[in-house]
């Protein structure tokens with residue numbers, strides 16, 4: 511196996527370019543580019559030095575206060591981790607419950623635990639503006655200005671489909687996901703797996719789909735994607 515570090519981009523069927531070097535595949539190409547943190551369209555937010563999930567894992571000093579925009583699984587787990595390190599954390603969630611589409615009871619239970627642990631949870635909240643000045647974030651939420659030393663944004667993910675040359679193989683680069691068949695085939699000599707196929711953004715789903723794609727690439731019968739575990 512040859513490992514190449516760089517940004518890969520399809521330039522046509524079975525052809526990938528990485529930093530000026532072109533690779534032609536005899537059998538095909540597997541797309542597995544995952545997602546990146548999304549920036550929600552909140553007035554002022556994009557101009558501030560907010561943290562994503564990647565930034566928060568690189569810190570070596572703790573802020574005294576942290577606002578977390580987004581109370582889904584990623585925002586919730588990072589919020590609780592920082593709170594347990596002693597940071598005063600406020601989770602701001604637009605939906606009526608934490609944890610997104612899971613059962614509302616689960617979201618309420620987690621919110622209760624967070625409050626018991628000293629965190630502030632604002633659900634059903636609307637943020638109208640975010641500003642950063644003099645080392646401090648100000649978040650306008652439902653008519654009040656909240657201030658934080660740091661701000662983590664965990665409000666959705668963007669699939670990495672926009673810059674991988676999908677148009678060169680007849681696929682839509684602006685789509686939310688790539689459509690695949692039960693063998694993870696996205697086209698002639700093209701397979702796609704993981705978050706970008708839109709069947710549950712979980713590590714185990716990506717691994718499960720990779721086994722199906724490998725079996726398909728090798729021409730062997732593998733487990734069909736239609737029997738994949740449902741989203742949990």
Ligand SMILES: Cc1cc2nc3c(=O)[nH]c(=O)nc-3n(C[C@H](O)[C@H](O)[C@H](O)COP(=O)(O)OP(=O)(O)OC[C@H]3O[C@@H](n4cnc5c(N)ncnc54)[C@H](O)[C@@H]3O)c2cc1C
Nearest residue numbers: 517518542543544545563584670704705711712713714716
């Ligand atoms: C903070 C956080 C916590 C999570 N916790 C859990 C959990 O507890 N359990 C769980 O099941 N899931 C969890 N997930 C989701 C899980 O990480 C994803 O579902 C999983 O990583 C998706 O795998 P993937 O194979 O689609 O791609 P990824 O793991 O996203 O990997 C894609 C790779 O492709 C690279 N790449 C992108 N574009 C290109 C390009 N053009 N050229 C070359 N390389 C490129 C990226 O840099 C990345 O390394 C979590 C996600 C986050 C962000």
